[in-house]
Amino acid sequence: MKKFSSLLHNLILTPSRNTKIKLLQDYFKTLDINRAYALAILSNQLSFQFIKASKLRELVYEQVDQHLFDYSYDYVGDLAETISLIWPTKKEGKSENLSNLIENIKKIEKSEINTEFSKILSRLSNNERWTLIKICTGGLRIGVSERLVKTALADLYNKSVNEIEEIWHGLEFPYENLFQWLKNETSKPKIDFRKLFHPMMLANPIDEEKDFKRLDANEFQAEYKWDGIRVQLMVASKSVSLYSRTGDNISSAFPEIIETTKGDAVIDGELLAGRSFKPSGFNDLQQRLNRKKASKDLQKKFPVFIRAYDILFYKGKDLRKLSLFERRKYLEKFQKENKTNQIDLSFIINFSTWEELTKYKNNFHGDLNEGVMIKLKNSEYLPGRKKGYWYKWKKNPKLVDAILMYAQRGHGKRSSYYSDFTFGVWKENELVPIGKAYSGYTDKELLVLDKFIRNNTINKFGPVREVKKEIILEVAFDDVFPSTRHKSGVAMRFPRIHRIRWDKPVNEVLTISEFKKEFKLS
């Protein structure tokens, strides 16, 4: 545990990719017993929802005054780190190894969690405590991607990272077959490709100035970009399963898709809300997300369907090395053979110059498409965000000027800066908040805003500061929907700070009714 926690500590503080790889390799080289856990943790594969954040708070409140903890958490901006620092250190125990510790924790009876887990936290060092809490709550956020871990392993054993990538989702803890193959003790693990999630091919944003000069429009095809969630649908004779972009199985939440799909294929597409293949917007889809189940009622009220983009396997045949152009033929074949009301095909836009494509990007389909995707006709299906194959070209965002009202300190790399901003527009003589944003600004703008907030606080509500109403933010957002949950009656999709409007006086900001009118909400 000591070694693993100092590995994480060093990884989080090292900016250099090469040093990170070296640190990972040094760890994997030496430790046999713990490496399986280490690999599972570093690649987010350890499903170990042993203790939730709320439970941790409960435990820490038993140790320290609640207010003092809250002041500290507000300052640090990271729950695991705050707890690890504030936890009263008892006598440090003998260092335990990572795998024993986790195995022991797994054995704890539910009724004993509070006392047993507190005991463990008390005998660990600060850094080990931090590590353990990160492991237990999931999501390390130490600046190490799954890909980097695989790269480190591949380099260490002279394999190609793509080879690891291909079999990755078919591997299981404790990865014996992986390590044996890496060390050349056995051949590459055999995996039934139809049963496992395949990492998706992702697009890079297009650089309008550079890329359009460089790229030949004839070599690309374009499709609309839809605002749903990217999914992978696995159809094998008797089992159908649906995966999210991150490889989570979300089948149980979308029974209508699971029940109706037939055939034998792996399909890549977008899950959208809507009836008769007419998308109705992300807000409707939201009603179906993050649920374990969907009642008949909910299915009726917010129906969903899949718009298929691509096909990876067809009747057991791996199509990923074929060109996109070829794969499309298979996709059309699949759809013809297995017609349902739940799957349609993504439309291919006919265009011959980039100028021509612009109008599709901006105007078509009203507000429902997010822009267009531009894909090399010749592209194989490659996992990850490879450069030069697929591009996304988003519509210009919508913009509104709003007044900064409240601010809160950020988390992670922005901890301690006031970096979460709530902004609003006028409603008669007062302001009503219309959204909250924590990105989009430059580092310089963040410093200016942070300073303004510290010097112009007029009220504190716990961690939230109310500020003088002087700063106007130009907020960019993808879309806005009516909402009954918010006082203003609107909910923004992906708002971010576009720039600070030093030039504009606060009384020129819109009223909420003007805002609704402008964005067609009333």
Add this chain to the structure above:
Amino acid sequence: MDFINHQLFIKDINLHIDPILPKKTAIITHGHADHARFGHNHVIATRQTIDIMKIRYGDKCAKKFTTLRYGQKYSIKNFNFTLYPAGHILGSAQVLIEKDNHRLVITGDYKVGKDETCKNFKLIKCDTLITEATFGLPIFQHPNPNDEIQKLIQSVKINKHNCHIVGAYALGKAQRVMNLLRQQNYNKTIYIHGSLKKLCEYYSKEKINIGKFEKVSSKDKNFYEGKIIIAPPSALKDRWSRRFPNPIICMASGWMTVKQRAKQQGIELPLVISDHSDWNELLDTINKSKAKNILITHGQEDALVYYCKQQNLVSKPLSIQGRSDEEIE
């Protein structure tokens, strides 16, 4: 205690403590730039604080100087002033003010732990305590500085082809780091950024063991492999630091307790070495001073005010103009 206002100004005798702007009479607790400023008419301080001010601002940085020894009483009208060691940096002092049987202590910046580079903190009983709160949150529990300096020494041993640049404030922290290295038997020459030179020479002259040091010069790049270089934090991000071979960026500061802070600043090897009291030391000082009235300045006041109220002590934050949290040396 009504005789002093929230700016640490005593109107009756026109005297300020650590004023930001030039004033007639100023008691200066220590030489850091957010406490000691240029241009007062009359400065009252320890000999070392006055020396440091002269090094930093020139001999004429005040018209008149009055040197006080620790424990020596100084009176103006019916006010008695005495300076006591604050344990913060060389020459640092707390100010005891006695008037009509009321004892008020202004701690200035202080540290309770042991430190070979200055006189150690002395606890003074009083009725009113004005304490700093730079690290006034219970997450701040400073580790043993010797263990922290060992991390640096170990890293130097392991990473033979890198140089280690340690960010440390020019006055106090830099010399403390050097002294701690010497205590751990690191006997090689320590290389310093030019802006540290005069103050290091002064510490040496004052018989503080900081060992052999040399100003960084434009030597062959590889010369600095395996060496320790000390520089002010502002130089870490500067072009200055790029001349060195594979530098590992370190920082000696109490703020380094928080990993996310270290990461934000691009620090690869954080060393939690502080010249301020940590949470427990602040509480200890408040309790042992027996003061019934606690005023809190500089930093994270909220949690400390809350704590004092829990203890039935009268307490409130004292906002001193011109200083915001997290910009403190």
